[in-house]
Amino acid sequence: MTIGTVDVAGTDTGVVPVHMRRPLWRDPVFVGAGTVLLIHVFLALLAPLIIPYPPDQMSFSATLQPPSLEHWFGTDRYGRDLLSRVIMGGQLTLAFGFGSVAMCLLIGLPAGLISAYYGGLVDQVIMRTMDILMSFPTLLLGLLILIIAGPDLGNLIIAVGIVYCPRTTRVVRAAALTVRHSAFIEAAQARGESSAYIIVRELLPCAWGAIIVEICIRLGYAILLGASFNYLGLGVQPPAADWGLLVHEARSQMLRAPWTAIFPILFITTLVSSLHLLGDTIDERLKEGDVG
């Protein structure tokens, strides 16, 4: 999948637009997206403290209530408070997002660095294996893994991690390759440093910029894919619910009670858009060689 690596704006004009010469923290897009992301992270971290009702508490006298002062986001068909469920869902969503990206890095970092450092046969074996993984549609590969592993949060993280690790590997490898034949690597080899030392202390630091962009973008995609599995009922199991499962639960009554679908959609959209915008902004800065 080539989607997700294209620049949003700015690179087509030839001259550097004024807003990009400002320091990063004064770029309105960066600040806006960063703020949205921080709000999501804080809501998730503080979730148990701020939710007004237990997320699983049913009330059959108050089913499908529209948003009100009592229930800001309304209630679902079992009378559960939607605000509480959406905030708790954020915790789950971020958990599998970060978990999957950690999984991607766990595989992709060593694989990409080793591939770039040794080259030759090692490179061929690693990259062709990744090619085979990438020759599956992402959703299908994840489905197959989840069918074997069974639906739960841990397996969801593993499935999304495996699906996306070839892309992380490619990014890390490409970043490491740009410095692989530099003088300082040769110097380290001449000093007699071990391969492990060179990979970790010389190659890895040069790849950090690309890795940070990859983390932002990959986090967005991991959340989308994970939420899609949950929507299909193959990930997190009820009564726990991430935003994907909340949208799925809203399906049968969303025409009568649209708030049950709108709020989880609003949350997932703002989170993923902010991640993509952050990734794009940092990426543009890196290409100019100026991370302020």
Added chain:
Amino acid sequence: MLRYLASRILYTFAILAAVSFLVFAVTELLPGNVATMILGTDATPEEVANLERLLGLDRPSWERYATWVSGVATGDFGDSLRMQRPIAPILASRLANSLLLTGVALIFVILGGLVLGTVTALNHGTRLDRTFSAVAVIGTSLPEFVTGTVLVLLFGGGLMRILPPSGYEGFSHGIWDGISHLILPALTLATIMAAYVGRIMRTTVIDVLKSEYVRAARLKGLPEWRVILRHVLPNALVPAVTVLCMNLGWMFGGIVVVEEIFVFPGIGRMMLFGIAERDWPVIQACAMVIAAAYVLGNLIGDVLALLLDPRLREAAT
């Protein structure tokens, strides 16, 4: 060029072989004994052993893999455990539905992506352009289940009821009935790609507008619409169409979720049915066909891209 084509086709077959192996391995690893799953836990050991022999489960895996692959190669996918019928005919009609859906989505991508990209590029730097760029970023960050749900809320009965939110039954109830059921799912499938293609189209049109030959055409005194139609668009189309071609297979991958949202009788929902019912021949067949469509779509995309762009052709040889 020919050598590249040959190696590309060979590569596709190698990938298909690897895919078939993985798909088969997955169903081998399915938890639980298949025979017990069909008969229920209170079946006697003899009954289980009988059924296993009937299904050929007592043979070694490699032998069953060989039988399965040769079957698949000749279009025989075995029988569904749940439906007790051959899979191939059902699969064929479901696949036809899915391909039709993807085809309509492709039309939306071309119309939406190319037109929006061109219009915004011609209005480069205006509010319209900035709005579209922002919407395009959001468009590429929406999963299908969100786009689909929003579309249903807007047009499928929430805000207004213009289009049916589910229940495609082919064209037996008239052409409009069929088409109207295809529009929402196809739009959902098309959104991400349209936003993506639109962004690329916008960038290339802006580049072409700055080129020497466009300036020459303008200096020659050609009317602006002629400059755009005859000089800008033909040159700007190539990158966008190339990217579109390369993502043909990718579009087919999104079909599982879209079909689930709109209860569309395609191959994606058939696969989900297989998963829910633990009907492993159905899972195998659907996974294999979806993966094959994806791989073949990418092959077609690469070849079309080569034909369109002579520069790629030179790089390939």
